[in-house]
Amino acid sequence: MTNHWTDIANANLVLVMGGNAAEAHPCGFKWVTEAKAHNKARLIVVDPRFTRTASVADYYAPIRTGTDIAFMGGLINYLLTQDKIQHEYVRNYTDVSFIVKAGYGFEDGIFSGYDVAKRAYTDKSGWGYEMGEDGFVKTDPSLQDPRCVYQLMKQHYSRYNIELASQICGMPVDAMQKIWDEIATCSVPGKTMTILYALGWTQHSIGSQIIRSAAMVQLLLGNVGMPGGGVNALRGHSNIQGLTDLGLLSNSLPGYLTLPGDAEQDYNAYIVKRTQKPLRPGQLSYWQNYSKFHVSLMKAWYGANATVENNWCYDYLPKLDIPNYDILKVFDLMGQGKVNGYMCQGFNPIAALPDKNRVMAALAKLKWLVVMDPLATETSEFWQKVGPYNDVNSADIQTEVIRLPTTCFAEEDGSLVNSSRWLQWHWKGADGPGEARTDVRIMSELFLRLRQRYQANGGAYAEPLLKLSWPYKIADEPSPEELAKEINGNATADFTDATGALIKANAQLAGFGQLKDDGSTASGCWIFCGSWTEVGNQMARRDNNDPFGMHQHQGWAWAWPANRRILYNRASADPQGKPWDEKKRLVWWNGKAWGGTDVPDYKADVPPEAGMNPFIMNPEGVARFFAVDKMNEGPFPEHYEPFETPIGINPLHPDNKKATSNPAARIFDSVWDTLGVAKDYPYAATSYRLTEHFHFWSKHCKLNAITQPEQFVEIGEVLAREKGIVAGDRVRVSCKRGHIEAVAVVTKRIRPLQVNNQVVHQIGIPLHWGFTGLTRHGYLTNTLVPFLGDGNTQTPESKSFLVNVEKI
Amino acid sequence: MIRKQILRYTANQRTNHWLVAILFFMAGLSGLALFHPALFWLSNLFGGGPWTRILHPFMGVLMFVFFLGLVFRFWRANYFIANDRLWLRRIDRVMKNQEEGVPPIGKYNPGQKLLFWTLLLCMLGLLLTGLVIWRAYFSDYFGITTIRWAMLLHALAGFVLILSIIVHIYAGIWIKGSVSAMMHGWVSRAWAKKHHELWYREVTRDERPRRDPPLSKKG
Amino acid sequence: MASQDIIARSATTTVPSSVRNQEEVAKLIDTTKCIGCKACQVACSEWNELRDEVGHNHGTYDNPQDLTAETWTLMRFTEHETDAGNLEWLIRKDGCMHCAEPGCLAACPSPGAIIKHANGIVDFNQDHCIGCGYCITGCPFNIPRISQKDHKAYKCTLCSDRVAVGLEPACVKTCPTGAIVFGSKEDMKEHAAERIVDLKSRGFDNAGLYDPAGVGGTHVMYVLHHADTPKLYAGLPIDPTISPLVELWKGVSKPLGLLAMGLAVLAGFFHYVRVGPQIVEEDELPPLNDPSVHEVDPSVHTYDPKREDRP
Secondary structure (H helix, E strand, O other): OOOOOHHHHHOOEEEEEOOOHHHHOOOOOHHHHHHHHHHOOEEEEEEOOOOOOHHHOOEEEEOOOOOHHHHHHHHHHHHHHOOOOOHHHHHHHEOOOEEEOOOOOEEOOEEOOEEOOOOEEOOOOOOOEOEOOOOOEOEOOOOOOOOEHHHHHHHHHOOOOHHHHHHHHOOOHHHHHHHHHHHHHHHOOOOOEEEEEOHHHHOOOOHHHHHHHHHHHHHHOOOOOOOOOOEEEOOOOOOHHHHHHOOOOOOEEHHHEEOOEOOOOOHHHHHHHHOOOOOOOOOOOHHHHHHHHHHHHHHHHHHHHOOOOOHHHHHHOOOEOOOOOOHHHHHHHHHOOOOOEEEEEOOOHHHHOOOHHHHHHHHOOOOEEEEEEOOOOOHHHOOOOEOOOEOOOHHHOOOEEEEEEEOOHHHOOEEEEOOOOEEEEEOOOOOOOOOOEOHHHHHHHHHHHHHHHHHHHOOOOOHHHHOOOOOOOOOOOOOHHHHHHHHHOEEOOOEEOOOOOEEOOOOEOOOHHHOOOOOOEEOOOHHHOOOEEOOEEHHHOEOOOOOOOOOOOOOEOEEOOOOOOOOOHHHHEOOOOOEOOHHHOOEEEOOOOEEEOOOOOOOOOOOHHHOOOOEOOOOOEOEOOOOOOOOOOOOOOOOOEOOOOOOOOOOOOOOOHHHOEOOOOEEOHHHHHHOOOOOOOOEEEEEEOOOOOOOOOHHHOHHHHHHOOOOEEEEEHHHHHHHOOOOOOEEEEEEOOEEEEEEEEEEOOOOOEEEOOEEEOEEEEEOOOOOOOOOOOOOOHHHHOOOEEOOOOOOEOOOOEEEEEEEO | OOOOEEEOOOHHHHHHHHHHHHHHHHHHHHHHHHHOHHHHHHHHHHOOHHHHHHHHHHHHHHHHHHHHHHHHHHOHHHOOOHHHHHHHHOHHHHHOOOOOOOOOOOOOOHHHHHHHHHHHHHHHHHHHHHHHOOOOOOHHHOOHHHHHHHHHHHHHHHHHHHHHHHHHHHHHHHEOOHHHHHHHOEEEHHHHHHHOHHHHHHHHOOOOOOOOOOHHHHO | OOHHHEEEEOOOOOOOOOOOOOOOEEEEEEOOOOOOOOHHHHHHHHHHOOOOOOOOOOOOOOOOOOOEOOEOOEEEEEEEEOOOOOEEEEEEEEOOOOEOOOHHHHHOOOOOOEEEEOOOOEEEOOOOOOOOOHHHHHOOOOOOEEOOOOOOEEOOOOOHHHHOOOOOOHHHHHOOOOOEEEEEHHHHHHHHHHHHHHHHHOOOOOOEEEOOHHHOOEOEEEEEOOOOOHHHOOOOOOOOOOOHHHHHHHOOHHHHHHHHHHHHHHHHHHHHHHOOOEOOOHHHOOOOOOOOOOOOOHHHOOOOHHHHOOO
16 A cells, blocks of 8 residues: 555545455455545445445446456546646656657557567567656656657547447446546545555456556546555455565565576676666655665675675575566466475465466476465365365375464464555464464474585585574574564664764664665665664554544554655645645645654655655656556556457457457466357456455354355346346356356346447356365365466456356 | 933043143143243243243143044034023023023033033134244244234133133032032932933933923923 | 343333433444444354354355344345435344333243343343243344254343443444444434434435334434335334234233133132032932933943942
8 A cells, every 4th residue: 555544534535446445354444434434535436346345335336347447547538638637746746747768659559569479578668768968857847748758648548538438347438427527526636535456456467557547547636645545455465565575476575676687697787777876856766775775685684694795695696587486487387397396385376376277287296285374275185076176086196295284373473564564563362273383483494404404415506595694592483573673674783874873783773774785784674674673663562643633643563664654745745845735734844854744755854945756766756657667568558358358359459459458468378278258158257355254264264154154156137137047046157267156146236237339247256165164165266267467467367257157 | 230320421531631631730820820920930830931831832732632532522512402592591590500491401501512612712723823832843934923923812812711711610619510520420310400401311311301391492 | 230230121020120320322333334244243253152053155145144043143235226226235234122112021921031221231031031932022123033952042132241341242342344333322322413414415315313212212223324214224124113912912911811810710709609509409300210321431330339339
């Protein structure tokens, strides 16, 4: 979230789209209720289904799954053509005036630089700015230059008129107009809309670009950095934010630092590439500090072994031979027999990954599989026949499965990072049962044994392992406190920080501003620096004081970065440093420094006149409508159909087959044959979670099992009538990859949509059931999901695929 | 062998009657315990509230079953005959122990017959409504309105039954000789002649003319 | 709660304790804020240690299907299309309403099995419950359920054990959106009034409070978008009262019935006193010589010496 949970109470308008906040985040949803009750906020819900969130909304409109960019693109067009934008904000805090390179182009659904054979934009050189001779980007403050971002954006979205958007989305024109009108009212300075989304936006082949399109709308309305504004991802797991923060992705290092590629063998080149110089005069470009974060990380990992002479152990870092080994890639390789063993920690891939049958086949090719989990997951029993739900021949599976029971979150101290970026310390509620061990202990013992073997027997390139710093009091079970302190970071030698204070060696650091690239500081994750200082564990704070009545609660836990609650919050004040609106005051310039109800996301002592802009992490200093080369399918979000589209064409580019679905999505050659077409599988299906369950966990819990005992699918009344299905019937839902059987919930809440002059029916498929646990056995819903993903995040397209439905 | 007495009830009939009577008292007392708070203490006779609730329906059903036995035995004798109407019209005289103008009647007087049929109706009503409100086994099959009606009718039928039995018992106390008739079966000829003359004539083939011919014949 | 706080008691005809003054409490369920997450169902089960069966899906979101002895509260989902063609998903948390004039209490035959506290909570005392199910018959909201395990009646206690020590009911504690609130009945009415103003401003012209007078008001109240048609919310009765059938059965008929029976006995007694018994004078009719007794008791064929002595 750019903003955070309690801040939702500041919103004037809440748009829930690509998510079902009431269902999936009922506790956080209380702040929507607060906004409605005490801020007269209105709630708009856009979703393929009339959801639990819609049940308390002021307005609901249906949308066809996977068409949100058409909605947002149309909205952008509407805001621009009707001039419903926050002018001063857009002009000063975004890249609208930046001149784009002549090499950039867009034709019939494809941007410049596309390689058809590789299904990728291999040449992104055109996706950048015209640079002036002064080394800065050329701009046209008048916004008249046809190649300025404003004009290009306006031109790009001019195609998204409301009729076309309506025909793509299946949302009636009047409903769309009503919502756009209401959203447009938030272009008034001080009136804010918050957007709450979740996996309903991410789990598409165009997921990242859907979110970008929403961010663009928020920038046009001047709602980013504002209280009650922002683009807010409601994360699907209590600590999934922590996962990305700590870099548990194949190409990441903690704190959004990046792993080098094969070509980056030179340390200095690695650093220089990531140390971005400001693209406009007077801008901060905070990533200029990259080396401080990186060196401090390496000091945390390798301690005294990391020295300036050995480039802080740079050689010990793995270098990626391909852009990344995302989960789809790993299982594709596994399916090809190229993976021998797999450590599966807190993960249930046959349930969570798309195309269960493909994942099963891949697991069956492993020699060994280690499952670390508190529960008996489906993955750990993938080899076992369980009726029709897991119809395998165990004798054919030779994978040795080793199950290591772990404790769950409530059975250990530690911290979780929630959607608000708050690190909240939690305390153990009970000991783990039986032989359960903490994940930390299991991994530590594994490490110690590996190290011992390398020490005893030697091995190829053992240094990265042997030189690792392991300073914990109990070697085989580092305590959560030790780890948290290490992640925060400490001084490795005496030094003087920027304010002139002397920091003694071994002292906990107060914040990432103290990090150095000379080896005198160590920090396991720079954005977490400040979470455990000399004062103590900041994550354990529970002061819900709210002195300004702005729901910022600075004393509650600790938010990264720097206990800052709203990102880009400098943008909540006008260029002169005054809040856009007194009711929405967050940070302001008091004549000497920036301060207010939040920690300024800014250099605190830079006066407004200096012209430093709010988006300090960007070298431009401003927010980008034009994504330059950061996205894999183009600088502007463009609507592409789901890979399994119920209408067969992209109405924006009906004649260009290449532009039907995302031309730069993650898809393997072997997957094309597994995709169905509307002729055979006519219904657009979407999968989702229910409030009664959490993923595949809570079905192991009796009370949750009672509240939602049996697998079901949701079918609209009209389609059900056509098919002779009544509520309570059992139905078979099939696609080219397999089928599931479930009880039919026949509902008014899913209506047939008029899409591209035809009727499209949607089917809703909750995903919680499986063949272990206390609920009635069910089929793994992801049997139906195609094995392909977003072009940037590789997130599977679990929200849009085609199925057929038959009464059994 | 010369008999001075007439056998009014066989041993089986008497046993049946007293089984019904005992069950009536048990079902009735347990029913009363549930009917009015002032009588809830009666539940102690049955081992407390829950046992009262458990036993009551079984006793009721059993009572009904045995009562069916009485019905099969006596239903013919409870057909109304011509004299019954007049007898009923003269009930005031009957009540005053006067015999003038009271017509001779059969084995059962019309009051007994009325009681018989009332009991049968009540028993049927109690059985049917009782099943509806029998929580442990049957109530789930019925809607709440049906159950409410059944509750009310059950109470009503019970009430009528109890009232009827009070009358029945009193009649037994009042008409000397009837209790002993039900106890050991025999009645004196005089008793039979006085209270059930037609029956008496039937069983004795006594063709002697009545001292007091029926008034209906006069008119 | 202290026994002094019991102000009504089933099957009890005398005046209960009434010297202590206690504020009436109420739980307010705002259906317009409720998202149907069932956290209240789970919290209720947790606090009261209830574990119903893992059932089936019957084609709706309602699970379990109905209240049971082990499910004291339940979300009921209704899809409703307004005249304007707008869809509404009305979600109501069902459970005991804690009526000021509880039908269950009126119907209960077992003294003290159902009690009403001075704060308005209607509670079942399973120790006194005999399992007859009369409370089900008496309840205008169809709430109590008899357990098939122990044949006792169960329903929401409004967490009387929590309220007694100053805590809110478990469902209130857990409700994530604040759709369930708890406090004095007066405060709850005030809160509801504010909610209704807000709802009217959002176009729900018939928004209102459900506190039905027919049962003397309730200590569980609803804020409804459509207070004019509570039936929409899974059959919430528009004007619930104790059924006239139950009133008749448990009302006047009880004392009158008893009176009638007493009178019948008395009538008999005085008849006997005044009119006297009917005694047959045995010499009234000499025995006939012809022993033509038709009916023969087969059980008296055996020799019975007493018979020979009969007069």
